[in-house]
Amino acid sequence: MEFLKNAWRNTGRRPARSLLTILSIAIGAFSVMLIGAVGLIGQQAVASELAGLGLQGLMVSGEDRPLTEEVLTETSQEPSVAGATPFLVEYTDIRARGEKRKAAVWGVDSSVGQVISMELQYGREITPADVRSGAHVCLVEENLAMEIFHRENAVGKTLTVTLNGAEEKFTIVGVMETGGALLQGMMGDGVPLFAYLPYTVQQDCTGREDFDRIAVKLKQGVEPEDAKRLLSRQLGGEEAVKVENMNRYAGTVQQVLSIVSLVLAAIAGISLLVACLSVMTTMLCSVGERTREIGIKKSIGASPQMIVWEFLLEAALLSLAGGLAGILAGALMGWAGCLALGIPYLFPGNLALACALVSLLAGTAFGAYPARKAAKLKPADALRTE
Secondary structure (H helix, E strand, O other), X not given: OHHHHHHHHHHOOOHHHHHHHHHHHHHHHHHHHHHHHHHHHHHHHHHHHHHHOOOOOEEEEEOOOOEOHHHHHHHHHOOOEEEEEEEEEEEEEEEEOOEEEEEEEEEEOOOHHHHOOOOEEEEXXXXXHHHHHOOOEEEEEHHHHHHHHOOOOOOOOEEEEEEOOEEEEEEEEEEEOXXXXXXXXXXXXXXXXXXXXXXXXXXHHHOOOOEOEEEEEEOOOOOHHHHHHHHHHHOOOOOOEEEEEHXXXXXXXXXXXXXXXXXXXXXXXXXXXXXXXHHHHHHHHHHHHOHHHHHHHHHXXXXXXXXXXXXXXXXXXXXXXXXXXXXXXXXXXXXXXXXXXXXXXXXXXXXXXXXXXHHHHHHHHHOHHHHHHHHOOOHHHHHOOO
């Protein structure tokens, strides 16, 4: 305890120098914490956006076996399946009010909202009656409504869609929240405009009787890979149909983001290690200034080990104070940024602990050389120093 008191007292002898040392380490720790928090929050945000695009559950596509109503029924009856909905998709022209755009037009069932993430903002969803009667109604996403009609609520407006080379008019009955708004902002035109029609209308217009895909929602607690194998076997094997685990795509994106975050945090960690060099500079200056004091202590019985511990504790206090200050500043900056953006803040606890330990250990390690230099001073030589 006496060593700790002396170390604390010694750090206050040159407050400006000690403060600059703490500040340099704090900047390094701040960088690590801020990058780590951004990476963690980014992973959560992208996971949410991918869920909004429907990248969950299983997706069935046809190989030798066409995806017919029979396949849809067999898929729905699989014990691990909570729901299944068919899709037809065509990337085609849409037009309204003299404005023409390209859009991904999806033929869907009334159960689509139960299988993939779709949030209704205005109006109503496609109903079973719409599907049975082949009603010329459609849903659009908010970004499509804004781009063509310049308003979010486009319910009641008419949208002209080109299907199989012929133009068909549809009444907009609902507006959905744009799925993957973050990805839309990052990728721009890479994420297309979406519109949804009853699949029966799309089949009638194109002369098709099959589907492009069947999206599958699994029951709670079901392992996707196990369900994938069972469903593939139920539908005739890999030669008949292809069953994909959509969660794997989201997992791949998350893995890439984790690697990027780790690399950036490692780069910031290098700046933290470089900042810890300032501890060595500070301690070497301290040894030079306190040479006579060291000589007096050794002449009255202080051992080299006692001198080493005194300087090591001083280095540890400086580096730990800098690390904790940087962690706190990084956490506050991350929290303030999330508050401004209206997103939940996630504190990277493991990274904060690692940052504190690296600051403490690296700072103490860089203080080892000055401590040994002080311990090796001979009392007679030290006392002659002015």
